[in-house]
Amino acid sequence: MPEAPEATIGILALQGAFAEHQTRLQNLRLKRRIITVLVKGPEDLLLCDALIIPGGESTTIALLARLSGLLEPLKEFVRKKPVWGTCAGAILLSQSVTNAKKDGQELLGGVSVDIARNGWGSQVESFEAPLSVTDLPDPSVPFMGIFIRAPVVLGVSPEAPIQVIARLPPHLLPEPIEDDNDPRTIVALRQGLHLLTTFHPELTKDDRFHDYFARKCVFPTVPM
Numbered sequence: 085m086p087e088a089p090e091a092t093i094g095i096l097a098l099q100g101a102f103a104e105h106q107t108r109l110q111n112l113r114l115k116r117r118i119i120t121v122l123v124k125g126p127e128d129l130l131l132c133d134a135l136i137i138p139g140g141e142s143t144t145i146a147l148l149a150r151l152s153g154l155l156e157p158l159k160e161f162v163r164k165k166p167v168w169g170t171c172a173g174a175i176l177l178s179q180s181v182t183n184a185k186k187d188g189q190e191l192l193g194g195v196s197v198d199i200a201r202n203g204w205g206s207q208v209e210s211f212e213a214p215l216s217v218t219d220l221p222d223p224s225v226p227f228m229g230i231f232i233r234a235p236v237v238l239g240v241s242p243e244a245p246i247q248v249i250a251r252l253p254p255h256l257l258p259e260p261i262e263d264d265n266d267p268r269t270i271v272a273l274r275q276g277l278h279l280l281t282t283f284h285p286e287l288t289k290d291d292r293f294h295d296y297f298a299r300k301c302v303f304p305t306v307p308m
């Protein structure tokens with residue numbers, strides 16, 4: 085029997101919660117082997133079939149990516165391969181950011197949303213919210229969303245094939261929002277092979293979003 089193919093998932097390791105993502109990936113029990121690589125330079129990225137961009141500080145990650153010669157290779161990677169951005173990583177994966185710093189913010193693009201940095205306020209306004217996510221294994225068990233200076237989705241391109249995976253329940257919103265379809269309630273979405281979460285699944289012990297990324301984005305076509 086031929087061995088089931090494996091995949092190498094890189095984690096951008098310039099700043100932020102990259103080690104936690106690696107731990108969660110190493111915890112996954114899939115039929116196929118996942119190899120993890122901490123990506124610090126272009127040579128590491130060449131090894132990867134998919135990439136996670138962690139939370140942290142999007143401006144710092146972008147600056148360090150430029151300094152380490154990774155910015156252009158990352159843009160190229162996003163055009164071809166699966167990428168998951170969490171929190172700061174979600175900002176970098178977005179098409180546009182409404183309140184970028186004065187001297188601008190480098191983005192990688194890939195997901196057709198407009199996003200606002202620190203959309204729910206500063207560090208002290210960080211919060212947790214149980215999310216009901218029907219696409220995860222054991223969907224009746226809520227996934228604890230940890231929102232730390234989280235970005236907020238302000239708009240979604242109507243032409244893009246975007247699938248909303250999780251929304252914040254209206255009663256848990258830091259500010260009241262009347263309309264259930266308001267894009268600001270979206271906290272997880274997928275566009276093709278790209279996954280965007282505005283919270284931090286890697287800061288929990290729940291591997292279900294990592295499992296989702298592996299199944300739907302990294303190995304999307306063959307059941308495992």
Ligand SMILES: NC(=O)CC[C@H](N)C(=O)O
Nearest residue numbers: 139140141142171172233
């Ligand atoms: N927890 C986080 O990743 C925070 C993101 C941060 N507010 C930024 O703009 O990059």
